[in-house]
Amino acid sequence: MESISFHGNNDRIQVGINHGSINNSVSPGYDWQRFLSRTNPVEDKKALKRKKGGPAPGTCEWVLRTEEITAWLGSEPTVGPESQPTQVLWLHGNPGTGKSIMAVYLAEELAATFSNTDGGTLAYFFCDSGFDTRNTAISVIKGLLYQLVEQHAKLLDYLLPKYHARGAELFASFDALWEIFITMMADENTGRKYCIIDALDECDRESQDTLLQQLEETFRSPNVSPNVRILVTSRPYPEIRESLQIFPNKDLASFPQRQKDVNIFIEEKVNFLAKRKKYTDKVKGQIREILQDKADGTFLWIGLACGELKDIPSSSVVRTLQRIPKGLTSLYTKLLEAALKDSESTGNDFRHLLSCVVVSSRPLTVLELAEACQLYQEEEDLETRLQFTHEYIESCRLMVIIQDEKVLLLHKSIKDFLVGTGSSNFIQELEAHARLAYRCVDLLIAQSRDANQSRSGFSVYATYGWANHARMAESSFTVQCSQAEFFEVDSPCREWWLRRVRAEYGFETLPTRFSIFHVAAEWGICALVDHAAELGAQKSDRECFRVDVNCVNHSGKTPLEHAAGSRWPNIVNALLKRGGMVTTEVVKAAAGNWFYGEAVMALLLDRCGDQITITDEVVKAAAGNEENGKTVMALLLDRCGDQITITDEVVKAAAGNGGNGEAVVALLLDRCGDQITITDEVVKAAAGNWFYGEAVMALLLDRCRDLITISDEVVSTIAGAFNDKIMTQLLDRRGDQITITDEVVSTIAGAFNDKIMTQLLDRRGDQITITDEVVKAAAGNEGEWRSSDGTPP
Structure with a gap:
C-alpha cells in the first residue's frame, strides 16, 4: 500500500507507512474510518468458509477458463451476446448450489493473481441476511470502499474532502457513496478494479432494489470507465432477473463442469464417512450412487444428508439414505x-x-x-x-x-x-419479532429496578433491539399489562432506558424530554401511538398536556415533525390519525427527508392539503434533499405550483445539492426557468458542490449562458474548493471573463491546491505575479501533503 505523510501541524489525519490496514490519527470529528469498517469483508469471507467449508480440492478451478469470466476479466469492455456490456456479470443459481463457495474461490484466486502480477485490484462483499451490518446497500458500498482505500491510499483523495465537507452525514447517503465508489473504481492511476458482490438476494428488499437500479443506470451509460468491473451472485428471483438480465449472466447449474464438482464433493463426503464408520467398498458404492441420484446438483443437500449419516451404523446407512427425500424443502421437513x-x-x-x-x-x-x-x-x-x-x-x-x-x-x-x-x-415472523421485543423489555425493566445487576450481552442487544423488533412486529406487537410501567406517560424505567440509549453510538444527540410519542416516532412503532393516545384519554384535563400528541421535546420538535423526517412513513399516518398537527416545520422535515421524502410529502398533501402552506423554507429543503430532491420538488410543483416561488435561495440550495444537484437544477430550469436568476451565490454554490459541481456548472453554462457572470469572487471560491475540473471547464468555456487576481493566487497557495496552481501557471502564467501575500499564504499552509520520500507532490 502506498504511504502518505503529512508534514506540519495537521490536526485532521495522519497516514503513515502502512502494511495492511490503514492506521490513522484523526480528531473525533473526522474519524472517517470508523464509518467504513463496521464489518470487515476479509474476516467475513473467512467466517463464511468456516461455516460452509471452502471449495473441495479440485473444484471450481474451471470457472476461470469460462467465456463469461474471461470476458469479464478482459482488457477492454466488450459487447457480449445480444449487445450486453461485459463490465457486469451475473452468476445465479438455486439455493445450495454453491454460489457463495464459487465467489470465495474467485475472491481468493483473483486476489492472489493480482497480488503476484499487479494486474488489478479486487474488492468483495459477502451479503448475509442474518447480520444488520451485511444486508444493506450502504453496507455493501462501505465494505467495498474500505478495501479499495486499504489497497490504494491515493484513493482517499476522493473521500476525505467530501467527508470533511459533510461529516458523518456522508455515510448515510447511498448516492453519495456510490458516486465516490464509481470514481475510485475509475481512477486510472490505480488501474483496473474488480468487485464481487455475493448473495445480493440476502440484502433487504429496499437495498436490493437500490443496488439493482444503480447497476442498471451506471452501466447502461457508454461513458462508464473500462476500469470498472462488477460480478454479482444471487438466486434467480424474478425481480433480480428483470434488472440483471441486460448483462451477461449464467446459471451455475448450466456449466457442464459443474457436475464434475458435484461428484468430487460426493466423493469427499463418502470417503470421510467411510473412514469414520469403516464402510465396505460395496456400501461406499451404494451411498455414492444414491447421493448422485438424489442430489440434483445441490451441494447443501449432499452436506445435510451426509450429516444425518454420521451416527448411523454401516448396516443401516443405505436404508437411512434411501428414506431421506429429494429436494431441500422435503429434507428440511x-x-x-x-x-x-x-x-x-x-x-x-x-x-x-x-x-x-x-x-x-x-x-x-x-x-x-x-x-x-x-x-x-x-x-x-x-x-x-x-x-x-x-x-x-x-x-x-x-x-x-x-x-x-x-x-x-x-x-x-x-x-x-x-x-x-x-x-x-x-x-410466524411477526409474532416472533413481538415475542423477542417483549423479552427485551422484560429484561430492561428488571435491570432498571436493580442498578447492581450486571449488564449481560443480551441486555446490550435488548437496549436497541426491543424497539426495532416492536416496529417489525407491526400489529402483532401490543403493550403487555406486565410491562405497563415501561410504557407509562411518566416512566422512570423508560427514562433509564433512554439514558442508556444516549450512551450508545449514533444516539448521542437524542433530545431529552422525549415523550412516548417521540419514542414511537423515532423507531416507527405505530402501536405505541395508539397506546399513548389511549393513556391521554384517561388523564384529567390538568394532566393531559403531558401526553399530548403535539408535545415538544427539548429541541422543540413534535413527534410528527420527528416522524416526517424519519425512515418510517407508516408512523406519520398513525400520528395524523391521532391528531398530529401539520406545521410548517413538519412539512419542511418531509421535504428534506432523504429516505421517503416523496412518500411522506404525498401523504401530508393527501390528508391535510388544505392546511399546508408551502413556504420558501419548505421549497429550499426539497431543493437541497440529497436523495429525493428531484421527486419531492416535482411533487410540490405538480400539487402546489401556484404557492411556489423559486427564489435565489432555492436555486442556490439546488446548485449545492451533493446528491442529485444536476437533476434538481434541470427540473427547476425546465419547469420554472422564467423565475430563475443565476446570481454569484448560485454559481459559488455549484463550484463548492463536491459531487455534482461539474455537472451543475455545465448545465448552468449551457442553459443560462447569458445570465452568468464569472466574478473574481466566484473564481476565488473555485480555487479554494480544490475543484480543478470546474476551473478547467470555466477556462475552456468562459476564459475571456476570468481574471486571475492576486487574491485568487493567494487563495490557491493558502489551500495548497497544486492541480489548480499548475493549471493556471500553464495557461495564464503571464497574468500571475507571486506577491508577498502569496508567499505568506503558502508559508502558512501547515497541512502540506508530501509523498513517502518527503518530496512535495
Missing part, C-alpha cells in the same frame, strides 16, 4: 419433524429458539440466546448453562450451527423454509 420428536419439551421452547435465531438482527451468542429464550436460567454456573444450551442447540438437527460461539442458521434457505408455506409457517 424431515429434519424438523425429527428435531421436534427428539425435543424433551412440548416443542414450544424449540420453536422459540429457532424464532430468535431467525429474526434477531445479528447472530446471538450461545449465552445470549439462552437468556433470550430463558433456557437453563435457573442454573447459576455459567459453564454448566453454556454446556446445557450447546446440547439443546445440537438437537436442532443441522438447521442451526454454532460458530465462534455465535448461533447461526446453516443456510438462508432454512429461514425461507421456516417462515414460508413449506413448513405450514412453523414460525
